[in-house]
Each structure stands twice: as C-alpha cells, then as structure tokens.
Amino acid sequence: MDAQAFDRSCVKHRLVRFVTAGGLALVATVTAIAPSASASSSLTKVRFAYDFPWPDMELIPVIVAQKEGFFKAHGLKVSIVFPPTTSTTVQMLATKDTEVALLSTSDLVVAVKAKVPVVSIANYSMKNNWGLFAMPGSKLSLATLKGKKVFSWGDTWxxxxxxxxxxxxxxxxxxxxxxxxxxxxPLLKSGKVDFVTNTTNYAIPGIGGKPVQIVGKAAGVPAVPVWVYATGSSYAKKHGKTVSAFMAAMKDATQWSIDNQGKAVRYFDKAFPDSGYTHAYNVQAWKLTVPLLKNKSGDFFVQTKAQWSTLARAMVDVKQIEKAEKPSAYFTNKFLP
Structure with missing residues (x-):
C-alpha cells in the first residue's frame, strides 16, 4: 500500500452508490458533498462509508439511526457511501471523501503502517467470530485440512x-x-472448494443448516474484534463534537436494533430491496450479529490496548507489517458516549 494508493485521483471520479434516508441514488464522485451545517437546517452532514461495495445487514444500526431519528436527535444528517472496492474505504477517509467509516481492524493496522492519518473510534463487534466453514455433515476438520481447497476473499483480514x-x-x-x-x-455448495473463510454471522445463514465450523480459539486465531468505526485523524481533532454525536446516536440505534430485531431488519429490507439477501437470511444474520456487539461487561464500542497490541503483533508474525506500533497509534475511546 504505497502513497499513491491514497491519492485523491484514485477515488475522485469513481462511480459509487450514495444513500440517504430517502432512498438510493447514483453520484459520479464521493467528493460532491462536504460536511457542513445546511442553511435550511441546523443538522451537520456526515458521510458514512461502508466497508463493502454493497449493503448487508451489518448496516442495520446506521439505517435504524436514520429511520428512528437518532442521528437527527444528535444534530446530524448522515448519508451512506459505498466504496467501489473493499480496499477503497480507507482511501475515502484519508482523502476526506467521507467522515466516518466501518473498517476491519486489520485494514486499520495496515493503514497506520502506511502512515495514513486514520484512527479507530469504536469497536463495532467485540469478538473474533472468523474461521473456516464446510458443508453440513462434512467430515472435514483441521486434521484433514492438508491438500484441501480453501476460499479466500483476498482481503487483509x-x-x-x-x-x-x-x-x-x-x-x-x-x-x-x-x-x-x-x-x-456457491463455490462451497458446488464442491469447487472444501472450506470457505468468513464470519459466523455471514457464513451460517449463507450456507444453511448446521455447517462445520472451525472458529475463533478452535481455529487458532487471536481473540480480537473484526470491525471498527473509524475516522480521519484531522477530522477527529477539528470535529470532535460531531464524532461524539455520531457515536452517541449509534449507541442509541444499536440498542434499539437489539431490542427491536424484527423491525430493524425490515428497515434494512426496505432500504435495500435489491441487496441480494433474502429477509430470512437477514433475520438470521442479524440475530447472530447481536451477541457480538457487547463486551463481557455489557458495553458497546469500548476498545482496549490489548486488542490492538495483540492484533498488531499477530500481523507482524505473519509478515503483513514490519513492526507493531503503540496501541494509541491505532485507537481512541475519547468519543464514546
């Protein structure tokens, strides 16, 4: 990931989907709207970039915050931007084409290594629910992994x-x-691969039934969260109140989404009828996501030095980065409600 990868020209003329509470529209550039207070409204505009080029149920808290008025209650008007590729979200923060984003924790570590000015402001999930999955009834296991075909998204995580x-x-x-x-x-069900790599909340409803799972500790992976909310370092310094307001709204919306799972899923279905996911999939996927959202103390969002030092050292071990930075280089909890 070199400096040129974060040049504004790399994303300025991309065609991305831009979503507001009113529906779906296409815009030719993600730089068209700057964060500001509208002359006709006291609401501050914030663009939220997703970590994937199309919507899925992990967007539910953001949709709920729009629909139930939690953003408005905290003085914000938040719209959603979808990146052209899975590697573009960090670029959008770096080039100030979005104010807040969802990232994988590994993406953020790689970005910091490349000296991209971004910082994690909250955990989205609290656990590592990633692993290998095989078809229900399969006899596959770690003991029989040798010689097998394993699907990978090719992402940093x-x-x-x-x-x-x-x-x-x-x-x-x-x-x-x-x-x-x-x-x-599709590759797993057709027998073209033996295992897929994914997280429980996506793989289980996607495969169906009771797929074979090798997840978390059983897979030997570090016990660290998968996803975080992030922002640009300079934006955090200049607009700290806005970042705090965003997280306060997200806390309200996340709790509401847990307490009202059926309605929360229907909000997502209505907002993205062409997402490619069925209602049944979204119901099960969100139900599996809910237990990941709080830590052992019952808190949302709280990050720890240990999670970042553990992940960074792990990424050094597998040679994704040369050295681990201090945890403070990766995160802050100062904007949590």
Missing part, C-alpha cells in the same frame, strides 16, 4: 488470520490451495 489456522493444524501455505473469488457459498 483473511490474509492475516489464515496463517494462524495453518499453524494450529501444523501446516504451511504449501499444504493447501487458496481459491480467491467474489462469492464463497
């Missing part, structure tokens, strides 16, 4: 985690065949 699985199994990268692609479940 999978690249960071897979070596730990291999170490747990006593194998090396040469002992498996990694298959990259844009869709995991």
């Amino acid at each position: 999978t690249t960071a985690m897979l070596p730990f699985v291999l170490k747990k199994a006593g194998l090396t990268a040469k002992d498996i065949t990694v298959v990259n692609g844009e869709a995991d479940t």
